[in-house]
Amino acid sequence: MNTEQPPKILLAHGGGGRLTDQLIRQHILPKIKNDTIAELADAAKLNLSSPQVCFSTDSYVVKPLFFNGGDIGKLAVCGTINDLAVSGAKPVALSLSLIIEEGLEISLLDKILSSAAAAARENNVLIVAGDTKVVELGAADKLFINTAGIGVRLTGVDLGLDKLAVGDKVLLSGTIGDHGMTIISQRQDIKFQTEIQSDCAALAELTCSILENTNGVKFMRDPTRGGLAATLNEIVAGSNKAIEISEVDIPVNLPVLAAAEMLGFDVLNIANEGKFVAIVSPDSAEQALGICKEHPLGRDAAIIGRVIEATQAPLVELITKIGGRRIVQMPYGRELPRIC
Amino acid sequence: MNTEQPPKILLAHGGGGRLTDQLIRQHILPKIKNDTIAELADAAKLNLSSPQVCFSTDSYVVKPLFFNGGDIGKLAVCGTINDLAVSGAKPVALSLSLIIEEGLEISLLDKILSSAAAAARENNVLIVAGDTKVVELGAADKLFINTAGIGVRLTGVDLGLDKLAVGDKVLLSGTIGDHGMTIISQRQDIKFQTEIQSDCAALAELTCSILENTNGVKFMRDPTRGGLAATLNEIVAGSNKAIEISEVDIPVNLPVLAAAEMLGFDVLNIANEGKFVAIVSPDSAEQALGICKEHPLGRDAAIIGRVIEATQAPLVELITKIGGRRIVQMPYGRELPRIC
Numbered sequence: 217m218n219t220e221q222p223p224k225i226l227l228a229h230g231g232g233g234r235l236t237d238q239l240i241r242q243h244i245l246p247k248i249k250n251d252t253i254a255e256l257a258d259a260a261k262l263n264l265s266s267p268q269v270c271f272s273t274d275s276y277v278v279k280p281l282f283f284n285g286g287d288i289g290k291l292a293v294c295g296t297i298n299d300l301a302v303s304g305a306k307p308v309a310l311s312l313s314l315i316i317e318e319g320l321e322i323s324l325l326d327k328i329l330s331s332a333a334a335a336a337r338e339n340n341v342l343i344v345a346g347d348t349k350v351v352e353l354g355a356a357d358k359l360f361i362n363t364a365g366i367g368v369r370l371t372g373v374d375l376g377l378d379k380l381a382v383g384d385k386v387l388l389s390g391t392i393g394d395h396g397m398t399i400i401s402q403r404q405d406i407k408f409q410t411e412i413q414s415d416c417a418a419l420a421e422l423t424c425s426i427l428e429n430t431n432g433v434k435f436m437r438d439p440t441r442g443g444l445a446a447t448l449n450e451i452v453a454g455s456n457k458a459i460e461i462s463e464v465d466i467p468v469n470l471p472v473l474a475a476a477e478m479l480g481f482d483v484l485n486i487a488n489e490g491k492f493v494a495i496v497s498p499d500s501a502e503q504a505l506g507i508c509k510e511h512p513l514g515r516d517a518a519i520i521g522r523v524i525e526a527t528q529a530p531l532v533e534l535i536t537k538i539g540g541r542r543i544v545q546m547p548y549g550r551e552l553p554r555i556c
Numbered sequence: 557m558n559t560e561q562p563p564k565i566l567l568a569h570g571g572g573g574r575l576t577d578q579l580i581r582q583h584i585l586p587k588i589k590n591d592t593i594a595e596l597a598d599a600a601k602l603n604l605s606s607p608q609v610c611f612s613t614d615s616y617v618v619k620p621l622f623f624n625g626g627d628i629g630k631l632a633v634c635g636t637i638n639d640l641a642v643s644g645a646k647p648v649a650l651s652l653s654l655i656i657e658e659g660l661e662i663s664l665l666d667k668i669l670s671s672a673a674a675a676a677r678e679n680n681v682l683i684v685a686g687d688t689k690v691v692e693l694g695a696a697d698k699l700f701i702n703t704a705g706i707g708v709r710l711t712g713v714d715l716g717l718d719k720l721a722v723g724d725k726v727l728l729s730g731t732i733g734d735h736g737m738t739i740i741s742q743r744q745d746i747k748f749q750t751e752i753q754s755d756c757a758a759l760a761e762l763t764c765s766i767l768e769n770t771n772g773v774k775f776m777r778d779p780t781r782g783g784l785a786a787t788l789n790e791i792v793a794g795s796n797k798a799i800e801i802s803e804v805d806i807p808v809n810l811p812v813l814a815a816a817e818m819l820g821f822d823v824l825n826i827a828n829e830g831k832f833v834a835i836v837s838p839d840s841a842e843q844a845l846g847i848c849k850e851h852p853l854g855r856d857a858a859i860i861g862r863v864i865e866a867t868q869a870p871l872v873e874l875i876t877k878i879g880g881r882r883i884v885q886m887p888y889g890r891e892l893p894r895i896c
Contacts, residue, residue: 226889227893228888228889229889230781230889230893230894231781231782231887231888231889231892231893232780232781232782232786232827232887232889233781233782233786233825233886233887233888233889234886234887234888234889235888235889236781236782236889237886256790256794257643258612258638258639258640258642258643258777258778259610259611259612259639259640259642259643259645259705259707260610260611260612261608261609261610261643261709262608262609262610262611263607263608264604264607264608264609265607266607267603267604267605267606267607268601268602268603268604269601269602269604269706270599270600270601270602271599271600271602271649271651271684271685271704271706272598272599272600272651272685273651273652273653273685273686273687273702273704274653274687275653275654275655275687275689275702276689277655277689277691277695277696279695298598299598299599300598300599302598302599303597303598303599303601305599309611311611311612311613311704312613313613313614313615313702313704314615315615315617315655315700344611345611345612345613345704346613347613347614347615347702349615349616349617349700349894350893351617351697351893351894352893352894354694355617355619355696355697355894356617356695356696356697356700357691357695357696360655360689360696360700362613362615362653362687362702362704364611364613364651364653364685364702364704365599366609366611366706367599369601437598438598440572441570441571441572441573441576442571442572442573442576446572446573450596454596485573487572546573546574546577547571547572547573547574548568548571548573548574548575549566549568549569549570549571549572549573549574549575549576552571553567553570553571553690553691553692554570554689554691554692554695
């Protein structure tokens with residue numbers, strides 16, 4: 217037992233000296249271990265299988281740090297894997313950078329790092345680079361994590377909004393709103409009869425399987441902040457097409473829908489952390505759907521709409537359950553601070 | 557003029573909706589612009605010149621945000637460029653991820669982003685990926701920035717601590733302590749007769765020039781947090797050799813030395829943000845030194861010591877100005893929170 221190691225993070229843990237080294241060697245490396253990061257070099261040396269790569273980053277500030285279905289560590293790993301996955305890449309390597317508030321219990325950090333490491337391991341992604349900063353009490357809220365990631369682009373896959381055509385199908389990989397409503401409910405300490413749970417998961421295995429086995433996928437995106445509404449609005453704005461979706465076809469877990477309605481949220485605007493939207497040519501849509509349904513992360517997948525001509529402006533239209541039509545707007549942004 | 561855009565950052569700027577989009581399109585993209593980031597995809601697509609890459613990340617929490625010689629934006633770009641540079645790579649692409657405290661003046665953010673963009677442009681590095689999160693007032697201290705970076709490894713360059721041999725020279729690219737003492741002085745509002753200034757700068761042009769024109773460089777590292785003392789201690793610990801340095805040969809700006817002594821700091825422990833240490837074989841040392849001295853960022857370079865046998869333990873020994881000897885210890889870590 218190392219009697220020098222305090223149970224809480226001290227400012228000195230971020231100073232770049234002996235305590236930083238201890239924190240890295242005793243708490244970070246043992247969980248993450250791989251040959252590349254073990255060198256503790258200024259940068260990780262990677263021999264990628266191809267120079268055609270994708271590169272992405274996200275910072276995670278979710279509150280609370282632990283939520284039903286995950287924690288900030290799992291979220292930070294899965295989120296960046298997903299950004300690479302929906303870009304048509306196979307994720308290979310991640311960086312993990314911590315901004316820690318002085319006083320954070322080291323046992324909490326251990327749990328979060330174990331969870332991040334497990335998510336990376338399960339997805340065959342190596343955490344190869346990292347950084348640890350500590351700020352004084354009150355200068356951050358417990359812990360923020362940044363991950364950046366490199367993926368190797370799948371051969372022959374070239375996704376882009378310019379490829380969209382009228383008649384393409386909108387495929388959604390599963391239920392919406394689970395992550396966001398879980399966070400909101402926990403933050404407001406609301407209990408439901410049926411527990412709701414974040415969908416936090418890494419989608420690369422599923423997206424790679426679809427992209428390797430079908431030809432018709434034109435674009436993919438994960439509907440995180442701003443939810444399905446934001447993602448579809450980004451798609452129409454970037455393609456200058458319109459999209460029509462059908463409310464009855466959108467999978468939503470009933471307790472999530474109930475929670476959203478009770479709290480006055482539109483579930484279309486609520487963040488997801490383990491779902492993707494794919495725009496697929498009509499002749500490949502059923503095949504892509506079939507691949508989804510065979511995978512645990514896509515068993516509730518559905519074709520929820522189609523690409524149509526933008527007659528006036530590139531809009532997203534919802535055919536409601538009772539057959540009416542309404543425009544799905546880009547959310548303004550105030551819904552959900554610190555959802556991810 | 558856009559009357560919708562408030563002069564301060566709102567929580568909604570981080571919500572992933574219209575305000576996030578506005579912030580990105582009006583304040584971030586115009587400064588950074590390049591073809592890759594303009595796509596606003598989930599991940600940037602890069603065609604690297606080689607699959608042999610380096611990958612690095614750092615989060616920046618420096619306080620104050622603006623300091624003599626730079627700001628957090630320039631620091632975040634230069635810092636990650638330097639980590640790639642000292643690893644023997646030519647930096648190619650960066651990500652830039654912001655964690656903003658609600659209420660930050662957008663004009664400050666503009667200045668910082670302009671500064672980050674200028675540093676990237678001057679060093680031929682593209683900022684290709686980004687992320688923006690906003691946390692509520694009090695949950696962060698104004699602004700934290702993470703950068704991650706990809707560099708292509710220089711052909712034939714393979715740096716590593718295992719290559720060190722007795723007799724190798726320790727080359728330091730310039731004066732030490734400038735960054736750290738500037739930050740400390742500004743934080744404590746201490747004025748000196750001669751103004752001191754951070755050395756914040758990107759070293760890749762100089763490191764690439766040395767690595768491409770000499771053969772004897774075995775290892776490089778930038779002495780940031782923990783200063784020269786931490787870097788040399790890491791080098792001896794990783795190589796199982798000892799290092800002997802000579803105090804009279806270590807370049808220090810006099811006002812920096814005076815400030816450090818007045819405030820009770822050992823300048824060896826103070827952070828630098830535009831310097832590197834290189835371990836070079838004896839037959840290449842003068843050539844490497846010459847290349848440094850011809851470059852604006854290396855004109856004060858000096859050979860400050862040599863690698864010796866570790867007789868008992870891998871220690872760093874300083875020959876003092878009066879000819880005495882003392883062991884340079886790894887700093888404990890408490891010296892300087894939020895120095896970078």
